Amino acid sequence: MSAPWFSFSLPDFSYAFLSVLLEGLPFILLGTLLSGIIDQFLPSHLMTRLLPRNAFLAVCLGGLLGLVFPMCECGIVPVIRRLIAKGLPVSSAIAYMLAAPIVNPITALSTYAAFRGQGAAEFTTLRLGLGFFVAVLGGLAVLNLPIGAVLKKAILESVTLGGPSGEHATSAKPFPLRLIGAMESGVQDFLDVMVYFIIGAGVASVFSTAMNQEVFLPLSLDDRLAIPSMMTIAGVLSLCSSSDAFIAATFVAFPAVAKLAFLVFGPMMDLKLAFIYSAVFTRRFVAALAIGLFVIIGLLCLRLSVILP
Amino acid sequence: MKDILPRFAASGVLLLWGVLLSYFYLSGRIASYLHPAFHIYTIISGIVLLLLSISLLLTLPSKPPEQAHSRWFSSGGIFSILLLTIPILAATKLSPGSFGATAILNRGMVNNISDLPGFSTPREPELPNPDGSLAEGTLMDPSLYLKKNDAGYIAAETVDLLYAAGDPVMREDFENKPVEVSGQFFPALMGNPDGNRFNLTRLFVMCCAADARPIAITVQSNGSLDFPKMTWLKVRGTATFPVENGRHTPVVIAESVTETDPPEESFLY
Numbered sequence: 001m002s003a004p005w006f007s008f009s010l011p012d013f014s015y016a017f018l019s020v021l022l023e024g025l026p027f028i029l030l031g032t033l034l035s036g037i038i039d040q041f042l043p044s045h046l047m048t049r050l051l052p053r054n055a056f057l058a059v060c061l062g063g064l065l066g067l068v069f070p071m072c073e074c075g076i077v078p079v080i081r082r083l084i085a086k087g088l089p090v091s092s093a094i095a096y097m098l099a100a101p102i103v104n105p106i107t108a109l110s111t112y113a114a115f116r117g118q119g120a121a122e123f124t125t126l127r128l129g130l131g132f133f134v135a136v137l138g139g140l141a142v143l144n145l146p147i148g149a150v151l152k153k154a155i156l157e158s159v160t161l162g163g164p165s166g167e168h169a170t171s172a173k174p175f176p177l178r179l180i181g182a183m184e185s186g187v188q189d190f191l192d193v194m195v196y197f198i199i200g201a202g203v204a205s206v207f208s209t210a211m212n213q214e215v216f217l218p219l220s221l222d223d224r225l226a227i228p229s230m231m232t233i234a235g236v237l238s239l240c241s242s243s244d245a246f247i248a249a250t251f252v253a254f255p256a257v258a259k260l261a262f263l264v265f266g267p268m269m270d271l272k273l274a275f276i277y278s279a280v281f282t283r284r285f286v287a288a289l290a291i292g293l294f295v296i297i298g299l300l301c302l303r304l305s306v307i308l309p
Numbered sequence: 310m311k312d313i314l315p316r317f318a319a320s321g322v323l324l325l326w327g328v329l330l331s332y333f334y335l336s337g338r339i340a341s342y343l344h345p346a347f348h349i350y351t352i353i354s355g356i357v358l359l360l361l362s363i364s365l366l367l368t369l370p371s372k373p374p375e376q377a378h379s380r381w382f383s384s385g386g387i388f389s390i391l392l393l394t395i396p397i398l399a400a401t402k403l404s405p406g407s408f409g410a411t412a413i414l415n416r417g418m419v420n421n422i423s424d425l426p427g428f429s430t431p432r433e434p435e436l437p438n439p440d441g442s443l444a445e446g447t448l449m450d451p452s453l454y455l456k457k458n459d460a461g462y463i464a465a466e467t468v469d470l471l472y473a474a475g476d477p478v479m480r481e482d483f484e485n486k487p488v489e490v491s492g493q494f495f496p497a498l499m500g501n502p503d504g505n506r507f508n509l510t511r512l513f514v515m516c517c518a519a520d521a522r523p524i525a526i527t528v529q530s531n532g533s534l535d536f537p538k539m540t541w542l543k544v545r546g547t548a549t550f551p552v553e554n555g556r557h558t559p560v561v562i563a564e565s566v567t568e569t570d571p572p573e574e575s576f577l578y
Contacts (some may be wrong), residue, residue, distance in 0.1 A: 019518035
């Protein structure tokens with residue numbers, strides 16, 4: 001007896017939806033509070049002074065920022081939104097956003113633990129290395145794009161005009177008012193991002209509860225099918241990058257490269273993230289990013305199948 | 310004045326979320342949704358949201374003039390407010406606090422220990438520590454999983470029997486011993502030629518219910534049993550590990566199968 005490929009249950013959906021919200025909200029709140037502090041207390045000139053002038057090096061540095069400032073994929077969007085407004089180049093911000101959920105100590109440790117006995121050291125190195133490489137590629141790709149094609153109009157205004165709470169507005173204010181300003185900015189970001197998070201959590205919960213995951217199993221036999229299948233599963237399940245390795249390790253029927261694709265693609269793009277990204281980036285850019293990441297990670301993993309059976 | 314109404318609305322949304330998060334934590338409902346490691350974040354977030362909600366109102370008079378053009382709900386005014394409130398309220402009302410049969414079936418049951426998230430093959434036992442305890446990282450101390458209840462049955466979890474099926478030493482500890490194990494009823498969809506078997510499932514969780522994987526052992530009874538799917542059952546019987554489909558499979562030969570209340574900890578970790 002086999003179940004249909006799609007069967008929806010409202011109680012199951014509500015349960016999964018609520019658990020995603022309860023798990024993700026604290027991290028979004030942390031990210032938005034941090035974004036408020038960045039908005040009011042981080043001087044713009046500091047960002048431009050610290051970053052290398054060379055664009056390539058600046059993007060690479062963005063890809064490594066997660067080692068120092070680890071953020072999960074839910075919380076990072078409000079942070080990069082404010083960092084962009086504070087002068088962080090969009091290319092570096094994209095590299096930070098894509099890499100930070102993977103290239104950080106927590107994800108490294110969880111990946112190592114999940115793949116014990118399955119070449120944990122090699123697998124963890126490959127995940128972090130590939131995550132960094134793809135993130136830098138993403139950042140470099142944005143270098144040649146007009147900023148208006150990447151950022152939403154409201155975000156673009158805050159960058160080009162200094163925004164309502166820009167440098168001139170904040171630096172002259174006394175500390176208590178800056179604190180209030182930080183709170184207001186943080187709350188505004190929280191409400192904005194939560195709108196997209198709720199939509200994304202809803203869509204992800206529909207698929208993670210209603211879609212029969214066995215439909216993917218026959219695709220595990222061939223790398224060319226297994227890799228896109230696992231990336232699709234990662235996109236549908238919308239797992240947290242700190243624990244997704246434990247789930248990936250259980251797909252025993254799938255080749256290691258397919259699991260690697262799952263672990264690199266998932267934290268960079270999934271149903272929930274596609275909506276959260278829409279809080280900062282244009283829809284066209286989010287769609288192009290999703291397709292680009294899918295193709296690039298897929299091709300790279302297919303190439304890696306030579307060394308990772 | 311233009312900023313005041315949206316500011317009140319923002320405060321209200323934060324208040325709602327703060328109350329809900331605090332409610333989930335204080336009522337204990339959070340245990341049905343998240344791994345214990347995440348519970349503390351829920352209550353901290355709830356308190357922070359409540360404080361932010363109050364602060365938004367308290368700071369109203371001291372708002373600097375340049376903030377008068379703050380963009381609350383810039384994603385879409387009333388639509389945002391509805392989206393931020395209605396789904397969470399509806400889900401809180403509708404969510405049963407556990408998955409039903411549809412999600413269990415769609416996720417597929419784990420009945421092989423190597424498919425369990427986080428599983429790693431136990432290392433060969435090393436020499437015991439000087440105090441007689443087992444060396445860290447080697448096989449599990451049997452006293453941890455061989456606790457007997459008042460009726461003389463080993464109080465086992467489904468995951469213990471699944472582990473035992475995959476490990477010769479642990480299997481020997483359980484083989485042909487009386488066990489009592491609880492879980493949710495799910496009909497056997499395969500490997501049930503005589504119609505007297507069913508699955509006893511529990512949810513295994515890494516972070517939250519969204520990543521839950523149903524793990525299942527087989528129960529063999531005297532006749533066909535027909536409970537509603539996902540009914541909580543307490544099974545007493547004998548643990549066996551016959552070789553089926555080329556590997557040891559945990560099968561409890563049931564002496565009694567009775568309906569029971571859900572356990573306090575709805576997940577296995």
